[in-house]
Amino acid sequence: MKISQTLFVTLKEEPADAEVRSHALMVRAGFIQQIAAGIYVYGPLMWRVLRKVEAIVRAEHDRVGGQELLMPALQPRELWEESGRWGRYVADKILYHFQDGRGRDVCLGPTHEEVITNFVKGKLSSYKQLPQTLYQIQTKFRDELRPRFGLMRGREFIMKDAYSFDADAESMAASYAVMREVYRRIFTRCGVRFTPVEADAGAIGGSGSEEFMVDADTGEDAIAVCRSTGYAANTEKAVSQIAPAPPAPAEVAMHREPTPGAKTCADLRALFPGLPLERMLKTILYRAVWADREQTVAVMCRGDREINVVKLQNHLGCLSVQLAEEKAVKAATGAEVGFAGPLGLQADVQLLADRSVEGVQGFLCGGNETDVHVLDVWFGRDLPQPPTYDFGLVQAGDLTRDGQGTIEITRGIEVGHIFQLGTKYSESMDCRYADEQGKLQPFHMGCYGIGISRTAAAAIEQGHDEAGMIWPLPIAPYHVMLIQMRAGDEAQDALAQELHDQLEAAGAEVLWDDRKMGAGAKFKDADLVGIPLRVVIGRDAGDRKVEWKPRVGGEVEVISADDVLGRVQAALAAASA
RNA sequence: CGGGGUGUACCUCAGCGGUAGAGGGGAAGCUUUGGGAGCUUCCAGCCGCGGGUUCGAAUCCCGCCACCCCGACCA
Numbered sequence: 230m231k232i233s234q235t236l237f238v239t240l241k242e243e244p245a246d247a248e249v250r251s252h253a254l255m256v257r258a259g260f261i262q263q264i265a266a267g268i269y270v271y272g273p274l275m276w277r278v279l280r281k282v283e284a285i286v287r288a289e290h291d292r293v294g295g296q297e298l299l300m301p302a303l304q305p306r307e308l309w310e311e312s313g314r315w316g317r318y319v320a321d322k323i324l325y326h327f328q329d330g331r332g333r334d335v336c337l338g339p340t341h342e343e344v345i346t347n348f349v350k351g352k353l354s355s356y357k358q359l360p361q362t363l364y365q366i367q368t369k370f371r372d373e374l375r376p377r378f379g380l381m382r383g384r385e386f387i388m389k390d391a392y393s394f395d396a397d398a399e400s401m402a403a404s405y406a407v408m409r410e411v412y413r414r415i416f417t418r419c420g421v422r423f424t425p426v427e428a429d430a431g432a433i434g435g436s437g438s439e440e441f442m443v444d445a446d447t448g449e450d451a452i453a454v455c456r457s458t459g460y461a462a463n464t465e466k467a468v469s470q471i472a473p474a475p476p477a478p479a480e481v482a483m484h485r486e487p488t489p490g491a492k493t494c495a496d497l498r499a500l501f502p503g504l505p506l507e508r509m510l511k512t513i514l515y516r517a518v519w520a521d522r523e524q525t526v527a528v529m530c531r532g533d534r535e536i537n538v539v540k541l542q543n544h545l546g547c548l549s550v551q552l553a554e555e556k557a558v559k560a561a562t563g564a565e566v567g568f569a570g571p572l573g574l575q576a577d578v579q580l581l582a583d584r585s586v587e588g589v590q591g592f593l594c595g596g597n598e599t600d601v602h603v604l605d606v607w608f609g610r611d612l613p614q615p616p617t618y619d620f621g622l623v624q625a626g627d628l629t630r631d632g633q634g635t636i637e638i639t640r641g642i643e644v645g646h647i648f649q650l651g652t653k654y655s656e657s658m659d660c661r662y663a664d665e666q667g668k669l670q671p672f673h674m675g676c677y678g679i680g681i682s683r684t685a686a687a688a689i690e691q692g693h694d695e696a697g698m699i700w701p702l703p704i705a706p707y708h709v710m711l712i713q714m715r716a717g718d719e720a721q722d723a724l725a726q727e728l729h730d731q732l733e734a735a736g737a738e739v740l741w742d743d744r745k746m747g748a749g750a751k752f753k754d755a756d757l758v759g760i761p762l763r764v765v766i767g768r769d770a771g772d773r774k775v776e777w778k779p780r781v782g783g784e785v786e787v788i789s790a791d792d793v794l795g796r797v798q799a800a801l802a803a804a805s806a
Numbered sequence: 807c808g809g810g811g812u813g814u815a816c817c818u819c820a821g822c823g824g825u826a827g828a829g830g831g832g833a834a835g836c837u838u839u840g841g842g843a844g845c846u847u848c849c850a851g852c853c854g855c856g857g858g859u860u861c862g863a864a865u866c867c868c869g870c871c872a873c874c875c876c877g878a879c880c881a
Contacts, residue, residue, distance in 0.1 A: 241830060241842065244820045246874050266873065277832095322807095323880075340881075374807080374879050382880085430881085440881085449880090538879095552877070646881050678881065714840060721845035756841090767840065 230707070231743045233716075234655025236273055239754050250445050251689035252379025258757050267376025267384035271682070274758065277706040278685045279387060282419060283366050286389050286679060287702065289415045293407050295362045295391060300344045302368060306334035308343040309545040310659045316520050317548045325370045337370035342654050342676060345392045347667045350660045356396050359662065360404050364391035366681060380686035381449065381642065393675040396664065398651065401673035401776060405437065405649050408677045412441050412645050415679065421688050422803070426452050427462035427537050430648055437649040441679075442641025443687035452641050453623045457634035465539040467637055468619060469627035474531075474588035474663055475507045481591075481605050490601040492567025497602065499594065504604075506532035508592045512569040514553035514561055514578075517545050525578045527552055528620055529571055529594070531585035531751075533777040534747070536546050537622040544581075544618055561596040570595030570603060571612055583620040642687040643680070651676040688768050690761075698759030699781055702804035710780075711759040712752070714767040716745045721770040728764065728775070728793055737797050756780070762800055764793055 239258045247253035260275035262473045271279060287297065289342040306326070309315035318324040318339065319332040326336040338344065345363060350362050353361060367394030369388045376382050409425070416423045416783040421443050428440040440463055442452055451504070452458065453467035462468070491497050517526050526545065530536050535582060542550040555566055561578045562569045571580055590606075596603045608614035625638045655661065656672035664670050685704065702708060709732055713725045726742060732739045740760060742751050755763060765776035765785075 237818095238831090240817060245812090247816070248875080263873090321880075371880085375875095375877095377875090388881095428881085438881090549879085643881075648881085676881095680881090747839065747841085747843060749843080752841045754842085765840085 230739065231741050233743050237754075247285070249378045249381065249690060250453040250693050251381070251686045251698075254689060254693055254757070255379060255686070258698065258759075261380065265384075267373055267382065268387075269380065269383060274706040278700070278704055279681055281704040281706075282681050283389070285386075286366065286415055286681065289411045289418070290362070290364050290389075290391060293362070293411055293412055295364050295411075298348075298363055298364060299365050300338070300341050300348070302370065304336055304338050306336065306342060308347055308756045310342050312346075312654055313657055314343070317727050319374075320518065320548050323371050324375065324722065325372050329372045338369045339369055340676075340678075341365070341367075342392070342650070342674075343658070346654045346658045346660045346674075349394060350658070350671075352658075353394055353667055354662055355485045356662055356664050359672075360393060360395040360400055362391055362393040362408070364389060364405065364677075378447075378449075378686075381683065381690075385387050386680060389679040389681055391677040393673070393677070395673045396662070396670065398673050401649055401675055402437075405546040405647065405675045408647055408675065412647060412677070412679070413564060414682075416441055416443070416644065418703055418805075419684060419688065420703050421684070421691055423644070424452065424454065424461050424639075426641075427456075427466050428646060429463060429465040432503070434476045439647050440643050441645035441647075443644050443684070443691055444639070445642050445687060445690045446640050447690055448640040448707055450641050450643050452639050453627075453636045454639055455629050455634035455636050458629050458631065460629050460634065462623075464623055464638065465537065467623040467636070468630050469621075470630055470632055471534065471585055471621065472507070474590075477504055477590035477607075477741065478508075479591075480610075481679070483603055483611050485596055485598075485601050485603050488568075488602045490566075491600075493601070496531075499592065501604075504593060506621065508532070508589060510571075510586055510589060510592045510594045510606075512571055512595055514558050514569055515541065515550050516553045517542075517547040517549045518549045518556055521541065525557055525575075526550075527561065527571070527574055527578050527580045529580070529582035529586050529615060530620065531583070531589060534583060534585045534624070535622040536583060536620050540618075540620045541581075544620070562595070564595070564597050564601075565599045567574060568595040568597060568599055568601060570597050571608070571615065572603060573597045578659065581620070582615040582617045584617045585621055586614070587617055605666075634795050642683065642690060644684045644687050645677075645679045647677045648675060650676055691706070694781070695757070696753070697757035700759045700761055702761045702800060705761050706758070707738040707760050708762055708801060709739045710755050710758070710763045711739050711741040711744050712755055712763060712765045713741065714748055714751070714765065715779070718770070721766050722775065724770045724775070724790055725766050727791060728766070731794055732797055735798065737794075737796055737801065762797060763777055 238259045243253050244256040259272050262270045324336050329335050366389045370385055373382055373384050375386050393399040395404050424442045426440050428438045430438040451464040453462050453464050491500050510529050512527050512529050515526045517524050528536055538550050542553055558566045561575045591605050593602055593604050628635045652671040660667040661671050689698050713721050715721055727737050729741050761780045763778045765778055774787050775790050777786045777788045
């Protein structure tokens with residue numbers, strides 16, 4: 230393809246609003262254009278990348294018998310009431326929903342469990358048809374509270390979602406294992422470095438769940454990993470062994486002390502230098518919302534630890550948990566924020582504790598009175614220890630749960646997420662098959678998502694340098710950048726045309742820079758767009774000599790034009806191996 | 807949803823009471839031709855929207871909207 234005949238427009242200047250490199254580079258290179266917050270046009274080059282990712286995704290799903298279909302983006306409320314998710318998604322403000330011309334509630338699909346379940350109902354009716362996996366690649370809509378980082382978190386984005394249907398839990402686990410392998414193959418083929426991690430199932434629900442994270446410091450997700458044991462989990466889900474409670478001090482009666490302005494553990498450390506953080510118990514107030522009620526929940530936690538809201542929400546089984554507002558804190562404690570404690574909370578507040586408080590005695594906690602904390606408090610003596618659960622957030626340096634290794638926190642971009650749903654949707658939506666005895670049984674389902682557009686962005690986040698993008702060959706918009714130094718030069722025109730035709734005939738995709746521009750500009754554009762293989766046709770064209778100049782690595786080599794095809798084919802073969 | 811910031815040409819921005827600007831970009835011409843080349847001419851703007859103050863508003867005031875950032879939140 231000749232650049233002179235394509236919509237190829239690059240920008241010299243950085244877009245002011247791009248925070249991450251992938252976003253800035255894609256805008257500069259004309260790959261994307263923002264239309265509104267989190268909503269983008271994918272330009273021709275970007276679309277080629279997306280189609281390549283899609284092709285890999287399709288090939289790997291088809292390889293294990295996946296069947297592609299296409300479901301509607303526009304969906305009726307009734308379907309979402311059947312699964313019981315309308316309320317939660319509306320409460321989370323993530324659902325685009327509105328009334329159509331006749332006053333019917335509809336939404337733009339953020340995910341498709343409801344539609345797929347409805348679709349297979351009555352079609353998959355016998356155990357003889359199982360297992361089956363269906364998938365689609367389609368635009369998803371989510372009204373993210375804060376879209377950001379270009380394609381990383383959009384409100385409209387391209388996703389592959391797959392759904393498996395099995396007879397029982399064991400078979401579901403087998404289907405899940407197959408998909409886990411499919412995912413590994415997909416991301417490996419895309420040429421990105423990634424880490425599979427244990428994950429929280431969140432709003433989707435179900436039992437087992439793993440995420441596929443592209444390793445990148447700019448990723449939004451924090452991951453707990455252990456090099457020695459291989460443990461890897463999203464910090465939302467991760468469990469660890471925490472340092473034991475410090476020894477109890479000599480037992481003295483609890484006493485209230487003035488602590489003016491001391492609202493944080495750091496403030497209190499300054500006030501009581503002899504008291505270790507581990508003997509300060511914070512009490513944090515949350516507002517938990519269920520479909521039919523709300524409650525203030527107080528959670529105690531050791532001073533050196535943090536609460537993991539996801540674990541708390543899962544324990545409570547509620548729709549959402551957020552930090553209580555100042556007003557609610559005052560109502561529950563009778564004090565300003567920063568002085569909450571377990572003693573003397575309002576009766577309607579549920580008191581829970583993270584397991585980090587277990588064994589802590591003679592501790593400090595909030596006094597439920599502004600500028601007052603209580604010291605030398607003992608569980609058992611001064612108050613019963615609240616029920617404890619694991620609500621803790623893992624921290625770097627924690628031991629793994631088995632004690633065999635140390636946890637590090639790294640970051641990643643979530644590009645895939647797989648779930649064992651179990652019978653959650655098939656039960657609620659009454660989607661069943663007949664087993665060998667002719668008895669109706671709910672399907673055991675799995676669901677599997679890949680952010681297609683996010684994967685492309687993540688590849689850039691991982692592959693770029695000062696000058697621009699560096700695409701992995703399998704998902705690059707073109708394989709070869711053919712840079713012709715002087716358009717109009719007879720020898721160069723002829724050789725470029727010849728190489729272009731030869732390479733294309735051999736199945737290589739060639740972007741031919743035939744523009745009448747300065748050399749510098751062409752090289753800058755080539756660096757920016759990041760097509761991995763590059764051939765420069767310049768002054769030696771008359772002697773059938775060209776330069777072999779890959780986007781990264783390797784020295785520039787002057788080679789015979791007759792060797793170009795071989796080089797390109799070797800690179801393509803190596804990339805698909 | 808809280809806090810902060812920004813809206814001026816297709817892009818990046820300057821101008822901050824007195825005739826709408828620069829650079830990039832695009833068009834034309836001449837020169838140039840291996841890492842964003844030079845000169846000349848031209849193109850391009852309801853200064854986010856609405857109200858107010860003023861002889862006069864891009865500029866000051868009020869309201870709204872959009873976008874960005876931090877937080878909250880999030881498959």
